[in-house]
Amino acid sequence: MELYEAMSTLRAVRRLKADPIPEEVQGRILQAATWAPTGGNMQPWRMIAVTDAGNKQALEDLYRPYWEAYVPGYEEKMKSMPEAAQASSRRALDAGTYLATHMHEVPLIAVFCFNPSIMTITDIDQPRTSVVGGGSVYPAVQNFLLACRNEGLGCVLTTLLCYEEAKVKDILSIPEDWYTCAHVPVGYPVLGGHGSIRRKPVEEMVSFNQF
Numbered sequence: 001m002e003l004y005e006a007m008s009t010l011r012a013v014r015r016l017k018a019d020p021i022p023e024e025v026q027g028r029i030l031q032a033a034t035w036a037p038t039g040g041n042m043q044p045w046r047m048i049a050v051t052d053a054g055n056k057q058a059l060e061d062l063y064r065p066y067w068e069a070y071v072p073g074y075e076e077k078m079k080s081m082p083e084a085a086q087a088s089s090r091r092a093l094d095a096g097t098y099l100a101t102h103m104h105e106v107p108l109i110a111v112f113c114f115n116p117s118i119m120t121i122t123d124i125d126q127p128r129t130s131v132v133g134g135g136s137v138y139p140a141v142q143n144f145l146l147a148c149r150n151e152g153l154g155c156v157l158t159t160l161l162c163y164e165e166a167k168v169k170d171i172l173s174i175p176e177d178w179y180t181c182a183h184v185p186v187g188y189p190v191l192g193g194h195g196s197i198r199r200k201p202v203e204e205m206v207s208f209n210q211f
């Protein structure tokens with residue numbers, strides 16, 4: 001599909017069918033992730049394509065309590081939102097709860113891993129949270145999401161499982177020097193799937209020459 005169309009309709013799709021992903025489609029979305037740029041072209045990321053039923057259930061069991069803990073705080077925040085935003089947030093929360101109880105059914109969960117020891121993290125000594133390392137992984141995640149969008153597959157970037165990284169590493173036999181930074185459930189959408197997104201106007205996000 002047209003690239004700008006794909007980008008501007010790539011929203012979080014959390015209601016996913018159990019239907020399998022055809023092998024050739026799966027091959028294309030995995031390949032797309034590998035085309036992403038990385039610092040020094042080191043490609044310090046790997047993806048585990050989790051398809052095993054037991055492992056998907058184990059990931060869901062770790063994910064669900066964090067989603068359930070997240071919901072009340074967000075509901076509180078929703079009270080101060082305009083009505084239209086409240087309605088769309090309610091739909092997103094309900095879809096999130098659907099995902100948290102159906103993650104074991106999705107055909108694929110892409111678990112993105114990274115190895116900081118082979119990354120040049122140029123902001124590592126700054127007196128703030130370091131983010132540059134993520135720049136060698138999240139472009140691959142975004143390529144993967146866009147490829148899913150292109151194939152008509154629903155998907156959502158999630159990070160709540162990072163709270164349980166040690167247990168995720170254990171379940172998926174991730175080596176000691178590799179860590180996790182994104183978990184992307186993928187499947188054909190139950191409802192309309194991707195579509196319109198709500199974002200701040202470009203004038204608020206981008207300025208010329210000065211902040």
Ligand SMILES: Cc1cc2nc3c(=O)[nH]c(=O)nc-3n(C[C@H](O)[C@H](O)[C@H](O)COP(=O)(O)O)c2cc1C
Pocket residue numbers: 010011012013014096099156157158159160161197198
């Ligand atoms: C870094 C990051 C972490 C996220 N973590 C989660 C998550 O753990 N669970 C979830 O359901 N959605 C997660 N999301 C999806 C966002 O909530 C979603 O993209 C955002 O609310 C905008 O919604 P939209 O993409 O449908 O427009 C995450 C997105 C990003 C970029």
